[in-house]
Amino acid sequence: MKKHYLLTPGPTPIPPEISLKEALPILHHRTSEFAAIFSDVAEGLKYVFQTRNDVLILASSGTGAMESSVVNLLNPGDEALVASCGNFGERWVKILEAYGIKPQVIAAEWGDVVNPAVIEAALKANPKIKAVYTTFTETSTGVANDIAAIGAIVARTPAVLVVDAISGLVSQEFLTDAWHVDVAVCGSQKGFMLAPGLAFVSASEKAWKLVEQARLPRFYWDWRKMKKSLATKETPFTPPVTLIVALQEAIKMIKADGIENIWKQSSLLARAARAGMKAIGLELFGQRPCEVVTSAKVPEGMEGGKIVKMLREEFGVSIAGGQGALKGKIIRFAHMGYIGKADILVGFACLEMVLTKLGYKLEKGKAVAAAEDELLKG
Ligand SMILES: *Cc1c(COP(=O)(O)O)cnc(C)c1O
Numbered sequence: 543m544k545k546h547y548l549l550t551p552g553p554t555p556i557p558p559e560i561s562l563k564e565a566l567p568i569l570h571h572r573t574s575e576f577a578a579i580f581s582d583v584a585e586g587l588k589y590v591f592q593t594r595n596d597v598l599i600l601a602s603s604g605t606g607a608m609e610s611s612v613v614n615l616l617n618p619g620d621e622a623l624v625a626s627c628g629n630f631g632e633r634w635v636k637i638l639e640a641y642g643i644k645p646q647v648i649a650a651e652w653g654d655v656v657n658p659a660v661i662e663a664a665l666k667a668n669p670k671i672k673a674v675y676t677t678f679t680e681t682s683t684g685v686a687n688d689i690a691a692i693g694a695i696v697a698r699t700p701a702v703l704v705v706d707a708i709s710g711l712v713s714q715e716f717l718t719d720a721w722h723v724d725v726a727v728c729g730s731q732k733g734f735m736l737a738p739g740l741a742f743v744s745a746s747e748k749a750w751k752l753v754e755q756a757r758l759p760r761f762y763w764d765w766r767k768m769k770k771s772l773a774t775k776e777t778p779f780t781p782p783v784t785l786i787v788a789l790q791e792a793i794k795m796i797k798a799d800g801i802e803n804i805w806k807q808s809s810l811l812a813r814a815a816r817a818g819m820k821a822i823g824l825e826l827f828g829q830r831p832c833e834v835v836t837s838a839k840v841p842e843g844m845e846g847g848k849i850v851k852m853l854r855e856e857f858g859v860s861i862a863g864g865q866g867a868l869k870g871k872i873i874r875f876a877h878m879g880y881i882g883k884a885d886i887l888v889g890f891a892c893l894e895m896v897l898t899k900l901g902y903k904l905e906k907g908k909a910v911a912a913a914e915d916e917l918l919k920g
Contacts (some may be wrong), residue, residue, distance in 0.1 A: 544858045549889045551681045551709055551835040551862055553731040553738050554879035559795065560735055563788040571783050577775035579790050584772060586793035590734075590801065591711065591726060593718040593744045598768045599789075600741040601782050604708035604729030605633065607741035610763035611675075611704045611725050612637050615749065617757040621670045623648065623701070625656040625692070629682035629865045630706055634675040641758050646671070652868060653683050653828040658691040665699045672752065673702050679710030682865045684837030684874060685828040686710065693722035702749050708732060708741075712796065713808045713878035714833040724749040730785060733804075733834070735792050735879040740785045808833040810920035811877035811886055814913040818890045819875075821912035822897070822904040827872045834878040835862075839871065841902050846870040849896055857892040883917050 548555045556564075569576045580599075587597035600607050616622060622643055624634045627650035638645045648664060650656050656676060665671055674696050679686045689705055696703040702724035707716050711726065712733025718726045723746075730740035745753065745765065753765050767778040796804060815836035816826055827837040840846040846863045847870050853859045862874040875889055890909040897904055 547857075547859045547885060547888055549859060549861045549876050549881060549885060551732065551874060551876040551878065552729070554733075554735060554876065554881060555885075556735055556737060557795065557880050560788050560791050563791045564737060564784050566784070566787060569783050569787065571777065571781055576783065576786075579787060580777070580781075581775045583786060583789045583793060584775075586790070586797065587742055587744075590793065590796055591718045591728075591742070591744045592716065592720065592801075593726070595719070595744050595746055596769060596772055597742050597744045598765055598772065599777065599781065599786065600743065600763075600768070601739065601777075601779070602741045603731075603738055604706070604727065604741050605637075606763070607708075607727040607729065607743050608633065608706055609637050610743060610760075610765065611727055612641055612643070613758045613760040613763050614756050614765045615673050615702065615704070615725070615752045616641070616643055617755070618642055620672050621646070621668060623661070623664055623671045623674045625661050625674060625676040625687075626650070627654055627656050627683065627685060627687065628652050628677065628680035630680055630708070631656075631677045634677075634706070638675070645675070652866075653685065655680075655685050655830045656687050656692070658688055658695055661692055662695045665695070665701060669700070671699075671701050673704055675704045676706070678705050678707040678716060679714060679832040679834050681709040681835055681874075683828050683868065683872075684832055684835045685830050686714065686832035688830075689716070689723060690721045696724075697722035702746070702752060709834050709878065710832060712801070713804060715805045718744055719746075730789065733879050734789070735795070736785060736788050739782050740789065805833075806920075808877060810917065811881070811883065812836060813920075814883070814886050814916035815875050815877055817916045818886070818909040818913035821908045822894065835874050835876045837872045837874045840873060841897070844900060844902065846873055848900065849873055849893070852896045852899065853892055856896070859889055859892045861889065861893075886913050886917070
C-alpha cells in the first residue's frame with residue numbers, strides 16, 4: 543500500500559468533497575436538473591476568471607482550448623505573434639503552424655520572461671498582426687509573464703491578446719477584464735482541483751468580432767455553437783456531465799475561501815518553497831518566479847530524473863522534472879489548487895532524504911525548517 547502525494551503542476555490533488563461528486567450517478571445532459579447546474583457553473587466561472595464576458599466550457603484538455611483560440615480567431619494567411627518563454631509558449635507556435643499560420647515569434651530564453659516592450663515594438667512594426675498569443679505562468683520553467691503590462695500594450699492596437707492561463711488562473715492573481723485579456727484559456731486539472739477533461743475559454747467583445755469572421759476550419763471547436771447553446775443552458779455536444787457536477791462543487795469551495803485568499807495562499811506557499819530550496823543549497827531557476835510552481839536547478843553532476851523517480855517510488859511523492867532542453871536539469875514543485883502547507887513540508891522532508899541517498903551533502907531538516915519559517919509568517 544502506498545499513499546500518494548501529488549505535488550505536480552497538473553494534474554493536482556482533488557479534495558474529497560469534489561471526488562465524491564465525481565462518483566455520483568450520471569445525469570442526463572438535456573434535463574432541467576443539469577441545466578440548473580450548468581448555468582450555475584457558467585456564472586461562477588465569471589467570478590473565477592474575473593470577467594463580465596461569457597466563459598465557454600469545452601470537453602478537452604487545456605490544449606484543445608488553445609487550439610480553439612486559433613481556429614476561432616484567424617483566417618488563412620493572417621499574421622499572428624507568439625511571445626514565448628518556454629515549452630507552453632512554443633505550443634502556440636506548433637498549433638498555429640498546424641493550421642498553416644506562420645507566426646512571428648518573440649522567444650525569450652527558457653527561464654526568462656517575455657519583455658512587454660518587445661511586443662510593443664513588434665506590433666508597431668507590423669500593424670497587420672491580428673492576434674498575440676502568450677502564456678501567463680510558464681509551467682515548464684516556473685516563471686510568470688507580466689500580463690497586465692502586455693494587456694495594456696495590446697489593448698491600444700487592433701490585435702487581440704490570447705493568454706494560456708492554464709496553470710495560473712485560480713491560484714495566482716489573474717484579472718481577465720482589468721488586464722485587457724481578450725481570450726483567457728484554462729483547464730480543470732490545475733488550480734480548479736478537478737480531474738483532467740474540462741477546459742474553459744473567456745472571450746471579449748473585441749475577440750467575438752474576429753470569431754464571426756474567422757475562416758480557418760472548425761467544427762467541434764466552433765465557439766459560436768457553444769455560445770448559442772449557453773443561452774439555453776446547454777452544450778452543443780454531450781458534455782462531461784460528471785466533471786461539470788464536480789466543477790460546481792469546486793467553484794463553491796473557491797467562493798467560500800474567496801479568490802483573493804487563494805492567491806495569498808499560493809504566494810505564501812511559493813515563498814516557503816523558494817526558501818526550502820535555497821536552504822539546502824539548491825539554486826532557484828528562472829526570473830520573475832510564478833506562484834504556482836517552484837523550479838530549482840539540479841545539483842551539479844546529478845540526474846534530475848533520478849530524484850523525481852526515487853521520490854515517487856520510495857515515498858509516493860510526485861514532483862515534476864524538466865521538459866525539453868531542461869530535461870534532467872531542474873526539478874519542479876507545484877503549490878496550486880488543493881496543495882497545502884503540510885504538503886510542502888512533506889515534499890521537502892522526502893526531497894532531503896532522496897538527495898542524501900543520492901550522495902548530495904545537506905543538513906537534514908534545513909529545507910523543512912526554512913519552509914516552516916516562511917509558513918509561520920503567513
Ligand atoms: C498544463 C499546461 C498546458 C497543457 O494543458 P493540457 O491540459 O495538458 O492540454 C498548457 N499550458 C500550460 C501553461 C500548462 O501548465
